[in-house]
């Protein structure tokens with residue numbers, strides 16, 4: 342059974358505090374991971390203030406203790422106080438990740454702008470976000486990024502087109518069940534997509550799963566030996582307030598025989614031509630606000646591979 346940990350780093354504090362803690366904790370248990378880092382300004386304060394104005398989300402924020410985990414300075418970042426940089430504030434943390442053997446990739450530029458306004462900023466706005474992000478990655482790491490994970494699991498045909506033009510090894514933009522190639526509005530994209538297959542801890546944490554044992558059992562019931570299980574965590578939650586629960590889960594998965602892999606290893610093992618072509622749908626998930634991009638059912642018309650023909 343294979344498990345790939347995808348660590349999304351959305352904020353200044355997530356990279357400065359959450360990532361070093363995760364690096365230490367993962368090294369201690371001998372487990373690797375892929376880190377996707379937002380390269381640009383930390384405007385998360387704007388997102389948090391928007392969420393706080395919505396009474397439905399307030400309940401969830403209390404449940405996950407997001408406000409106490411993010412801290413006041415993050416809430417003020419991009420609102421009352423100027424937005425703090427993320428990657429450029431902690432280039433040494435990013436380089437330390439690579440030195441320690443972890444994989445690093447791009448998680449957008451301005452995470453909040455992408456997540457909240459993807460459909461408004463237009464093709465040139467999307468291309469701008471992507472160019473700034475990859476340029477910053479290169480400036481920090483001294484080499485170009487090979488992979489991308491969309492902020493908030495939100496993508497569009499314009500985003501997929503711009504990312505295809507870069508020629509990446511893979512993307513991990515969506516939620517789904519197994520690697521595929523994306524089709525949107527009749528257009529099929531070349532870059533393999535490796536979707537997140539498991540629900541995130543903040544989606545499943547509720548009154549019924551408030552204790553670590555229940556949470557661990559929840560995941561042990563859901564990991565599959567038939568696919569690469571991709572589990573997304575956040576530097577701001579699993580790397581900070583929830584780190585003990587997260588490490589308990591990692592230990593339990595190891596005891597169950599899980600082999601932890603990086604997403605680039607998964608990508609290297611994919612035969613691009615044989616991947617199913619699946620539509621990317623806009624969908625919602627229990628425990629998550631707003632829409633996410635999800636893998637739809639394999640399109641037989643678009644898939645002209647032997648596998649599809651054999652099924653007919």
Ligand SMILES: [Zn+2]
Nearest residue numbers: 349351492493
């Ligand atoms: Zn994110």
